[in-house]
Amino acid sequence: MILRRTVRFLDERTGAAPLMKKALRYVFPDHWSFLLGEIAMYSFIVLVGTGVFLTLFFEPSLAKTVYHGQYAPLDGVHMTKAYASTVDISFRVKAGLLMRQTHHWAADVFLVAIVLHVWRVFFTGAFRKPRELVWYAGIGMLFAALLEGYLGYSLVDDLLSGMGLAIGYSVALSIPFIGGNLGLLLWGGPYPGIPQFESRMYIAHVLIFPLLIGGLLALHLGLIIARHHTQFGGKSKTERRVTGLPSFPGYAPRSIGLFFGVMSTLFLLGGLVQINPIWLWGPYDISQGTNGAQPDWYLGWLIGALRITPGFDLTIGNYTLVPNPFWGGVLLPMAVLAFLVLWPSIERRITGDNAYHNLLDRPRDNPMRTAVGFAVTTCLAGVFFAGAGDRFYASLAIPYAPQIWFWRFFAFVLPFGVFWLVRRFCEDLAAEDEAEPSSGYEPEPQSSA
Amino acid sequence: MKWLWSLLALLLGRGRRGAPAHVERQRLIPEQPPSPRGENIVLALLALAALCFAAFVAVYVLDRLPDHTQLLGLALGLGFAFAAAACIVVSRLLVPVEEISEPYANEPNVAQVEEVEQLVGESGSRLTRKRLLKVAALGTGGAMGAAIIAPIASLGPAIDPDALRRDGWRRGMRLVDSKGRPLSADHIESKSFYTAFPQDVSHDELWAPLVVVRVDAERLDLPHGRDPRLWAPEGIVAYSKICTHAGCAIALYRAPLNEATSARPALVCPCHYSTFDPATGAQVLFGPAGRPLPQLPLLIDERRELRAGGHFSNDVGPSWWGVRRGRA
Numbered sequence: 123m124i125l126r127r128t129v130r131f132l133d134e135r136t137g138a139a140p141l142m143k144k145a146l147r148y149v150f151p152d153h154w155s156f157l158l159g160e161i162a163m164y165s166f167i168v169l170v171g172t173g174v175f176l177t178l179f180f181e182p183s184l185a186k187t188v189y190h191g192q193y194a195p196l197d198g199v200h201m202t203k204a205y206a207s208t209v210d211i212s213f214r215v216k217a218g219l220l221m222r223q224t225h226h227w228a229a230d231v232f233l234v235a236i237v238l239h240v241w242r243v244f245f246t247g248a249f250r251k252p253r254e255l256v257w258y259a260g261i262g263m264l265f266a267a268l269l270e271g272y273l274g275y276s277l278v279d280d281l282l283s284g285m286g287l288a289i290g291y292s293v294a295l296s297i298p299f300i301g302g303n304l305g306l307l308l309w310g311g312p313y314p315g316i317p318q319f320e321s322r323m324y325i326a327h328v329l330i331f332p333l334l335i336g337g338l339l340a341l342h343l344g345l346i347i348a349r350h351h352t353q354f355g356g357k358s359k360t361e362r363r364v365t366g367l368p369s370f371p372g373y374a375p376r377s378i379g380l381f382f383g384v385m386s387t388l389f390l391l392g393g394l395v396q397i398n399p400i401w402l403w404g405p406y407d408i409s410q411g412t413n414g415a416q417p418d419w420y421l422g423w424l425i426g427a428l429r430i431t432p433g434f435d436l437t438i439g440n441y442t443l444v445p446n447p448f449w450g451g452v453l454l455p456m457a458v459l460a461f462l463v464l465w466p467s468i469e470r471r472i473t474g475d476n477a478y479h480n481l482l483d484r485p486r487d488n489p490m491r492t493a494v495g496f497a498v499t500t501c502l503a504g505v506f507f508a509g510a511g512d513r514f515y516a517s518l519a520i521p522y523a524p525q526i527w528f529w530r531f532f533a534f535v536l537p538f539g540v541f542w543l544v545r546r547f548c549e550d551l552a553a554e555d556e557a558e559p560s561s562g563y564e565p566e567p568q569s570s571a
Numbered sequence: 572m573k574w575l576w577s578l579l580a581l582l583l584g585r586g587r588r589g590a591p592a593h594v595e596r597q598r599l600i601p602e603q604p605p606s607p608r609g610e611n612i613v614l615a616l617l618a619l620a621a622l623c624f625a626a627f628v629a630v631y632v633l634d635r636l637p638d639h640t641q642l643l644g645l646a647l648g649l650g651f652a653f654a655a656a657a658c659i660v661v662s663r664l665l666v667p668v669e670e671i672s673e674p675y676a677n678e679p680n681v682a683q684v685e686e687v688e689q690l691v692g693e694s695g696s697r698l699t700r701k702r703l704l705k706v707a708a709l710g711t712g713g714a715m716g717a718a719i720i721a722p723i724a725s726l727g728p729a730i731d732p733d734a735l736r737r738d739g740w741r742r743g744m745r746l747v748d749s750k751g752r753p754l755s756a757d758h759i760e761s762k763s764f765y766t767a768f769p770q771d772v773s774h775d776e777l778w779a780p781l782v783v784v785r786v787d788a789e790r791l792d793l794p795h796g797r798d799p800r801l802w803a804p805e806g807i808v809a810y811s812k813i814c815t816h817a818g819c820a821i822a823l824y825r826a827p828l829n830e831a832t833s834a835r836p837a838l839v840c841p842c843h844y845s846t847f848d849p850a851t852g853a854q855v856l857f858g859p860a861g862r863p864l865p866q867l868p869l870l871i872d873e874r875r876e877l878r879a880g881g882h883f884s885n886d887v888g889p890s891w892w893g894v895r896r897g898r899a
Contacts, residue, residue: 149673217631219640220647252676285842288818292889295735302735302891307727312734313777313818313888322726350675358672365672371600372666379658386651393644409749409766409780409812411822413841428817428859429843435861435890440897445890446861447817478677512844522844523857 150373151353151366155242157380159260162235163339164384165228170332172225172392179215181207182277182324184317193401201405204279204320209401224392226418229271231388233420236264244465244495246482248352250475254466256349259342261462263335265455268420270331273323275398275418282398282415284406288313289428293451298444314408355481364480414516416509423502426509427454430530454505461498486555489548496544497537504533600667609664616657623650735891738778738883740867745770746781746809746877753876754783759807761785762836764824766812767877777888780812781867782821782838783877790835790850793866794897797852801868801880809867809877810853811887814840816860818889821847838864852884862896 133139150156183203189196191206192213211218240260243249249257272290276283291313295305308322309315350364358365367373391397403412417425427450436444469491470476485492508529515522627646636642698704728734746754746767754767765783768774786806793802802808812821819842827833837856838847845858853864865887868880886894 147671149671216634217640217643220643223640224644285819288889289842292817295889295891298892300892302893303727303730305891306731306734307724310727312737314775316727350673358670361675362677363672363674365670368669368671372662372669375658375662375666379655379662382651382655382658386648386655388648389644389651390648391644393641393648408775408777409768409820411820411841413823415841425843431859433816433845433855433857433859433861437861437896440895442861442890442894442896443892445892445894446859447889450859478675480675480677512841 146368146370148347148369149350149364149366150369151351151359151364153354155246156351158235158239158242160377160380161384162232162239164381165232165235165388166335166339167381168228168385168388169225169232172221172228173328173332175221176211176225177328179207179211179218180204180277182320184279184320196401196404199405202279202320204277205400205405208278208280212399212401220389220393222392223395223397224388226275226397227391227395228388229274230397230418230420231384231391233264233267233271236260236267237420240264240462241495241499245485245492246352246354247479247488247491248482249466250469250479251466252349252478253345253352256342256345257466258463259338259345261459263338263342264462265459266331266335266338270327270335271418271420273327273331277320277323277327278400279320279406280400281403281406281410281412282400282417284314284408285411285415286417286421288408289425289447289451291315292445293447296445296448297452298448301445301448350480352480352482354484359481361478361480414512416513422509423506424451424455424509426505426507426511426529427451429511430505430508430526430533458498458502486548486551489545489552492548493541493545497541500537500540501533504529504531504536508533601669603667606664609660612660613657613665616653616660620650620653620657623647623653626650735888735894736886737776738887739769739772739776740778740879740882742879742881743870744879746783746869746879749774753874756805756807756871756875756877759783759785759877761787761806762826764826764838767809769879777813777818778811778883780820781809782812782824782864783807783809784824784836784838784849786836786850792851794852794854797866797868797884801870802852802866804869804871807869807871807877808849809869810838810847810849810864811867811883813888814842814845814860815862815864815888815890816840816845816858817842819843821864861890862894 129139129142132142181203185203186200187203187206189199189201189206189209191197191210193209196209208222211222213219243257243260272286276287276290291305291309294308295301297304306312309319310322351366353359353364353366367376404410416422428447429450431446431450433446435442435446472490483491485495508526511522511525511529514520514525623646627643627650630636630639630642630646695701747770748754749766749768751770753770754765759765761784763784767781767783768779772779774780784807786803786808788806791799791803791806793799797803810821813819814821817840819840821838821840823839823841825834825837825839825846827836835856836849838849838853839845840858840860843859845860846856847853847860847864848856852866855861855863862885865883865885867883870878870880872878885897
């Protein structure tokens with residue numbers, strides 16, 4: 123009775139009842155791989171929640187202070203307030219370390235989920251018409267999330283974050299023509315920049331990028347609702363009709379359960395598995411560095427790209443035109459971005475297929491796309507592992523220089539073989555399906571819209 | 572147990588059946604049998620979750636426990652885990668099983684598409700000089716955009732490449748260690764490596780930190796034009812500590828333990844393993860760096876303390892478009 127009165131109250135004032143009914147009966151096709159995007163979304167919610175908690179204690183300031191806190195080994199050390207307040211969050215603020223570590227873990231899980239989700243969408247062709255815009259919004263979130271994560275651990279001003287910023291500055295500087303001025307503009311002067319640089323990173327990390335990601339997320343979801351979710355074909359699951367669970371009551375408890383599951387995983391990680399113990403790194407100083415430093419996993423491919431680039435600058439006489447960090451730090455990520463953004467158009471151009479696609483491909487159904495996806499993944503995997511070359515060297519005693527050649531081969535030669543192999547494999551699988559149609563499903567004839 | 576059931580009945584409105592319905596409505600969701608077992612499991616899981624969340628609050632309030640963070644994470648994580656399990660059981664056993672279906676929108680709204688075009692087209696039917704107006708509007712829009720974007724230039728020194736070339740070293744400036752103590756030539760040992768700064772100047776500038784090492788006389792082979800008496804007095808050389816590749820500090824010194832079999836001594840950046848030879852003006856031996864480390868000429872004063880002999884040999888720090896590779 124109360125429920126009816128509430129709905130009626132709202133309907134009389136907004137006319138929302140039809141919309142509410144529709145929302146309750148929105149169709150969710152069912153497949154485990156469709157949950158990857160949800161895991162990313164729920165990680166984002168945890169990020170916002172823990173992040174707000176951290177802002178209540180973190181001081182985004184490069185002003186110097188002398189530490190006299192709970193952590194005795196740093197007693198009397200000169201450091202910035204940014205670093206000191208983060209050490210305080212870890213040792214003095216109740217539940218502070220739990221929140222900080224959960225925040226860090228959530229960022230790592232957020233990007234794992236996004237990357238797996240991108241793979242799923244790519245290999246099943248879910249990005250095809252009419253869902254290209256959903257794909258673009260998703261790729262936008264991927265790159266925004268990479269930058270957001272980098273900003274997050276750069277704020278702390280421990281030794282590792284400073285080393286990461288020095289590299290970021292060098293990459294900015296390496297951009298042809300504008301690099302020098304871009305670096306000066308962002309940092310407010312030559313590295314390490316003016317004190318306000320910390321405030322600039324802070325506002326970007328806690329407001330601009332979260333808003334951007336949140337906005338793109340809303341767009342992403344709105345666009346999905348506008349054209350419905352894709353589905354794997356099957357009985358009553360066709361190009362014309364979407365079939366699945368209603369959002370309520372069928373789907374809601376699953377999704378809420380997944381949300382709690384994500385929360386559970388992240389808080390267990392945050393409480394039990396140490397991550398980025400910044401008090402061990404010490405405060406940043408431009409004259410210091412440490413061996414074996416690694417960024418968070420999602421930036422591993424960028425440090426790898428910087429490592430395997432041969433030592434060459436584009437030069438004229440006594441002058442450098444394009445410095446080395448450009449190739450790995452700008453060109454490679456831009457190439458990956460371009461590939462991801464352009465792929466839907468490229469595929470449409472190759473296949474000449476302009477029809478609506480609501481049924482998902484299995485990877486074998488489109489050998490060309492699957493082979494391209496595996497080749498690109500192989501390349502990025504090689505670059506990614508090269509980023510950990512110093513670790514392989516230190517912990518497994520594999521000599522560094524031959525390793526770099528191995529990873530170059532892995533990243534830039536192996537993909538061609540992988541492409542050929544995967545395409546063959548997919549074609550064989552598809553041929554088997556042809557011979558024995560019962561193992562696959564019967565796709566409906568295309569509507570030529 | 573009994574009171575639990577009655578509570579459940581109350582909550583889920585089982586008693587409603589007793590009251591006569593006004594109108595016998597057709598069900599929207601198909602009727603399905605209850606699952607008392609499922610309800611029991613969910614109740615148990617909810618109780619466990621509540622217990623964990625309460626434990627979290629208790630641990631939080633008690634504070635001074637050992638392994639505080641671990642206990643907090645465990646309590647909160649398990650609480651959510653039980654809550655998640657309860658939700659999954661609800662979705663598996665307690666929610667009506669149904670599959671619904673809806674058509675995809677696979678056709679463009681042809682009529683409306685045309686109407687939109689027509690509406691916009693007809694809206695401009697009073698204009699006679701359309702093209703001119705379009706150009707004027709675009710021009711104004713561009714200027715407006717420029718005006719809005721221009722203040723971004725306040726962020727930093729715009730178009731000032733000399734800001735990147737800053738080199739504060741002057742002839743006679745004393746070299747000190749991180750504690751501010753002067754560096755004596757007699758204390759610079761071979762196979763060891765020293766970080767030095769200019770005296771009485773902020774250490775937070777890229778040109779400030781130096782790496783100082785002593786090089787064997789027979790190995791010394793500086794680039795043409797660098798007189799060893801000024802650039803390597805008594806075999807002591809000083810280079811900028813900031814890597815020319817990506818701006819990290821050159822924090823490693825590869826000094827061979829067994830001269831016969833090891834590689835030659837080298838300065839190494841830990842970030843991407845750019846490797847420089849201190850005996851040859853820090854030429855790149857390995858790694859992604861594109862140019863040598865800038866070298867600082869040195870003087871040894873009458874008190875045997877190290878002083879700068881002038882400016883760096885070339886631009887300090889990571890490279891940019893137009894940076895000088897060699898001598899300025």
